[in-house]
Amino acid sequence: MILEVATLDVRAGQEQQFETAFCKASEIISNMNGYVSHQLQRCLENKSRYILLVNWQSLEDHTVGFRGSQEYQEWKRFLHHFYDPFPTVEHYESILENHA
Template sequence: MILEAVMLTVRSGMEEEYEDAFRQASEIIASMKGYISHELQRCLEVKGKYLLLVRWETLEDHTVGFRQSNEYQEWKKLLHRFYDPFPTVEHFENIPVL
């Protein structure tokens, strides 16, 4: 499993509209091959700051399957206009510790 982690900064005053758009976009990502789960967390200390966590079966499910899909174009239309600055996406893999 791969964990996609993205720190998002939403333009001031657009937070409620963003959260509504994200609810719509959630249906898109949840329909993709290799998708496991996702969550959006709102920062309590900084208004407009969010953490997006998406679990994928493989890295390619995100970087190729989702990012190169028609569905991603709809995702972009719904969400990308809210971000300033545009976020950096990072991917992580679990390290067994026990």
């Protein structure tokens, strides 16, 4: 499994509109091949910064399958106008997992 980590800096004052749009956009990503789960978390120190954590079965499910899809165009339409600067996206693989 691959973890996509996106740092999302939303234009100040547009946080509520972004969160509303993200709820709608969540339906798009949730139906993609290789999608496992996602979380959107808001920074406590910087109320305009969020992180998006998406678990994919493979890197290609995100980089080729999702980003190359028509659904991604819809995702962009919902969300990309909120960002300044454009998000940083990185992918991680698990090395150690510990559960309490």
